[in-house]
Amino acid sequence: MVLNGSQILANVLIENEVDTIFGYPGGAVLNIYDALYEYSDRITHILTAHEQGAAHAADGYARATGKTGVCLATSGPGATNLVTGIATAYMDSVPMVAITGNVPNSLIGRDSFQEVYIAGITMPITKHNFVVRKIEDLAPTLRSAFKIAISGRPGPVLVDIPKDITAAVTEYTPAPKQTAERLLSYTGDRIDVIAEEINKAKRPVIIFGGGVKNSNAGKILKNIIKKANIPATHTLMAAGVLRWDMEENLGMLGMHGSVCANRAVNDADVIITVGSRFSDRVALSPSKFGKRAVMIHIDIDQSEIDKNVKCDYHIVGDAETVLGDLEPLLEETRHTEWFEEINKMDKQIAFTQGGDVLHPKEIMDIISEVGGDDGLYVTDVGQHQMWAAQYLHHVKADNFLTSGGLGTMGYGYGAAIGAQIGTGRKTVFHITGDGSFHMNLNEACTAVSYDLPVITVILNNSVLGMVRQWQTSFYGKRYSATDPHRKTNYVKLAEGFGAKGYSCKNADEFRAALKEAVEYGGPVWIECLVGKDEKVLPMIPGGGTVEDIICE
Amino acid sequence: MNKKKYLSILVDNHEGVLTRIASLFRQRGFNIDSLTVSATNDSSLSRITIGMSGDEEEIKQIINQTKKLYEYEGMFEIDPNDSLIRELLLVKVAADEHIRSSLLELATIYKAKIIDISDGSMVFELTGKPLKLDSYIENLKPYKILEMCRTGATALQRGKVKMTK
Numbered sequence: 001m002v003l004n005g006s007q008i009l010a011n012v013l014i015e016n017e018v019d020t021i022f023g024y025p026g027g028a029v030l031n032i033y034d035a036l037y038e039y040s041d042r043i044t045h046i047l048t049a050h051e052q053g054a055a056h057a058a059d060g061y062a063r064a065t066g067k068t069g070v071c072l073a074t075s076g077p078g079a080t081n082l083v084t085g086i087a088t089a090y091m092d093s094v095p096m097v098a099i100t101g102n103v104p105n106s107l108i109g110r111d112s113f114q115e116v117y118i119a120g121i122t123m124p125i126t127k128h129n130f131v132v133r134k135i136e137d138l139a140p141t142l143r144s145a146f147k148i149a150i151s152g153r154p155g156p157v158l159v160d161i162p163k164d165i166t167a168a169v170t171e172y173t174p175a176p177k178q179t180a181e182r183l184l185s186y187t188g189d190r191i192d193v194i195a196e197e198i199n200k201a202k203r204p205v206i207i208f209g210g211g212v213k214n215s216n217a218g219k220i221l222k223n224i225i226k227k228a229n230i231p232a233t234h235t236l237m238a239a240g241v242l243r244w245d246m247e248e249n250l251g252m253l254g255m256h257g258s259v260c261a262n263r264a265v266n267d268a269d270v271i272i273t274v275g276s277r278f279s280d281r282v283a284l285s286p287s288k289f290g291k292r293a294v295m296i297h298i299d300i301d302q303s304e305i306d307k308n309v310k311c312d313y314h315i316v317g318d319a320e321t322v323l324g325d326l327e328p329l330l331e332e333t334r335h336t337e338w339f340e341e342i343n344k345m346d347k348q349i350a351f352t353q354g355g356d357v358l359h360p361k362e363i364m365d366i367i368s369e370v371g372g373d374d375g376l377y378v379t380d381v382g383q384h385q386m387w388a389a390q391y392l393h394h395v396k397a398d399n400f401l402t403s404g405g406l407g408t409m410g411y412g413y414g415a416a417i418g419a420q421i422g423t424g425r426k427t428v429f430h431i432t433g434d435g436s437f438h439m440n441l442n443e444a445c446t447a448v449s450y451d452l453p454v455i456t457v458i459l460n461n462s463v464l465g466m467v468r469q470w471q472t473s474f475y476g477k478r479y480s481a482t483d484p485h486r487k488t489n490y491v492k493l494a495e496g497f498g499a500k501g502y503s504c505k506n507a508d509e510f511r512a513a514l515k516e517a518v519e520y521g522g523p524v525w526i527e528c529l530v531g532k533d534e535k536v537l538p539m540i541p542g543g544g545t546v547e548d549i550i551c552e
Numbered sequence: 553m554n555k556k557k558y559l560s561i562l563v564d565n566h567e568g569v570l571t572r573i574a575s576l577f578r579q580r581g582f583n584i585d586s587l588t589v590s591a592t593n594d595s596s597l598s599r600i601t602i603g604m605s606g607d608e609e610e611i612k613q614i615i616n617q618t619k620k621l622y623e624y625e626g627m628f629e630i631d632p633n634d635s636l637i638r639e640l641l642l643v644k645v646a647a648d649e650h651i652r653s654s655l656l657e658l659a660t661i662y663k664a665k666i667i668d669i670s671d672g673s674m675v676f677e678l679t680g681k682p683l684k685l686d687s688y689i690e691n692l693k694p695y696k697i698l699e700m701c702r703t704g705a706t707a708l709q710r711g712k713v714k715m716t717k
Contacts, residue, residue, distance in 0.1 A: 119568065123575050128622035131567075148622060303616035306609070 005138050005166040006035035012142040014042055016177050018070050020421055022046045022054035026074025028101030031166035049442040051078050055085020056414025059094050063401045064419035068095040068149050075102045076114030084408055087125040089156040091405025095149040096156035104164040119160050127155035135168035146178040153301045186317020194313050195329030197294050201270035203338045204230045207253060210237030211275015211300055213397045217320035228330040231342055233261035235276050236404045240394035254282040256386045256536050260346035262546040268293045275319045278308035288545050298322050347551055349537045357531045362507050364391035367429055370514045375427045376419055380412035380436030383465040386536040388431045410439030416454045417446055426453050427518055434460040444497040447523035455517045461530040469535050490527040499523040554605045558630035560707050561600045564623040572621060582614055586704030597625060601706045630707045637707040641685045646696035647674040662688045673698055
């Protein structure tokens, strides 16, 4: 059948079971939007307030559903506005296809109105990107984009389509849905030798990261932990892979990780790292990281091996496959002494209760209580993000969405909107700080337009808390540009957008507001007042080790 | 320890491939000493030969990053013992009648070709291993080099094709 480029785009989306996309129209994508009008019974287009919101929404949609997120923007500023969202997805290995319009081929390279070379701009932040020069290439290119986004280590792919291509016609032949090229075999060191090292270990520790989540290896990981009785610690990206209250789960590792997790890694004799890349927020001092241990690294991405931390053994492969083969080789054993030792190392962080402010832990406890096991928690970036990572009662891998690698303030609202639309859940909590929230609170209009039950909890300490915390600890309390003196009235502003607003000073007020918000089933903002001197603890300063850990 | 290394990379013959590789090297702070891009016997592929220096670990890392590129098709590290490496040099030297003969003598030793004699200058062409070119240039230093350009190394392996994917 002969179709134009825009109709072909719609059809390739449908081939790939894409029923929802996030975007914003403009001159270069008028033809595409005209096709979306025609295909509106099969593809729902969600109009955001800003293209950045659309990119984050596609990201949140992908993280919450496991499907590929799709966003669409016009040329020039529309395309550049996607950049932060694409980079966020790239750093956290999220499958995304970003489609941008561009000026017609005849105008490319002439500094035309709303022309940018978005393929050049996004080269270092995409797995791959394409410029479609011929109509015949359009369908194959889009199909490749979907395949690349989900194969191996997932990531974003951008397809730039000049306007004339969206109008040109060609024969369209339907194709099946693109599937991931899954690595069934693995390479590297011998798995039996690795199993032998683990079986010999007296003080083993498992570190697991986002790769375990991406490969759905949580279950097999849990079996290994139970069988070989190995304590495990997770990176920010893997919160929820193990239940927060599972005995062997030591909690988060790294800069704001738990004391016992960091100590255990420091004292371990064998460390098995799965689907994690030893980022500088985990291995703060790469040369001293796990220095007493035999290091084993399992990752899907060859380039992660020996990149940040050198390991004794490695396997390049899909976490689920490798762990699946490893499990039968491990002996059933107990590491009772080691666990006792770890439990003695742990240190709870003291916090104050009562007064006219809420303590961050109280907030997270109440959100967990109201949200329960089906609660979907999406954060922005900063202190609130770390508190959410530390204190939420994580139970499922896909229930916690956060910008880990890029650390994008303003990620949360768009992502929460995408995640809500993707899952249809009634309990989607966007946990943010007053700093992050001011970056992209414009997406409130999206939540209102589509009447989405996204509950925004704003931890308002009136300052840019994370940066201020560093200024307190390392810059002699010289608070440069971290106290914005904002006078935002969140309740009124929420109402102005057509949402509902609450402001809470204590736990009872907050619990009541949160329950009301869940009942209400539409967009709600709840401001929680938090003390501005509250710190995220424990903390290991950048470049430090567990010996430098700060607990108060 | 900084080591000089040559990589021969086969990539899809698409627009922008060179930018992609160059961008990758730049992000990782790698300086490219020399670079050649050329057609191959397969019209869908191009060969990029990159000369660079860095320590062993850094080089390993950049190789791994390059292998992740979607348009990457294969590569080999050029081992001087097992590879044929060649580079082309064009050098213009100031030359009046008095020194022409000594320049000619030097050219004969290196098997460089004279490709131009103009008023006051001569142009030599030399093909060979980069080290040979270095040495020739070194010996030309007592004279006045007016202009010069090198193509950068290009290479093939001896015998069987051994590409790693």
